Amino acid sequence: MxxxxxxxxxxxxxxxxxxxxxxxxxxxxxxxxxxxxxxxxxxxxxxxxxxxxxxxxxxxxxxxxxxxxxxxxxxxxxxxxxxxxxxxxxxxxxxxxxxxxxxxxxxxxxxxxxxxxxxxxxxDLNEVDLYSQLVSIIGVVFTIIVTPLLFMISKLKRSRQ
Structure with missing residues (x-):
């Protein structure tokens, strides 16, 4: 991909x-x-x-x-x-x-x-699990924030053209 x-x-x-x-x-x-x-x-x-x-x-x-x-x-x-x-x-x-x-x-x-x-x-493995959960949460939050932001940027670019 x-x-x-x-x-x-x-x-x-x-x-x-x-x-x-x-x-x-x-x-x-x-x-x-x-x-x-x-x-x-x-x-x-x-x-x-x-x-x-x-x-x-x-x-x-x-x-x-x-x-x-x-x-x-x-x-x-x-x-x-x-x-x-x-x-x-x-x-x-x-x-x-x-x-x-x-x-x-x-x-x-x-x-x-x-x-x-x-x-x-x-x-140890418990900390690996903790960091894995933290990275997953950050990824979800990042996706929730960035996806609408990129959508709005693309709409603004299309409206200017």
């Missing part, structure tokens, strides 16, 4: 973005229903990370994968790394488009230590 302008055939970008959202939504729903079916609603209340517990509980018959959780955690780490890298890339792209004096390499050098310092703040 963020790199659509880099694609040569821009007519397929909306379809590809919608397909990507549909696929990831279906995967999330399947994982949710699997967790719900295996652990029940009462069991899910006590488990902090049900997807990880689900990866530990899965047993593939035939003994082909004795330790499925090692494969699960490898895929999990790759997914987290890719998500983090994409978010960092989008942030660099956004900052470099807002302030054009600094190129992408300089933004990478500026943002990397900041991200590292922010990652060092939480002491």
């Amino acid at each position: 963020f790199y659509g302008f880099l694609v040569g055939n821009s007519k397929k970008v909306p379809q590809s973005a919608i397909l990507g959202v549909i696929i990831s939504t279906l995967v999330y729903v399947m994982i949710f229903l699997s967790c719900l079916g295996i652990f029940s609603t009462y069991g899910l209340q006590d488990i902090q990370y049900p997807t990880i517990e689900l990866g530990k509980e899965v047993a593939i018959p035939g003994g082909f994968f004795e330790r499925f959780e090692s494969i699960f955690f490898t895929i999990w780490i790759m997914t987290v790394f890719n998500t983090t890298s994409m978010s960092f890339g989008v942030s660099v792209l956004a900052f470099s488009s807002i302030i054009k004096k600094l190129n992408r390499q300089k933004w990478i050098l500026i943002l990397s230590p900041f991200i590292h310092l922010v990652a060092l703040f939480p002491e």
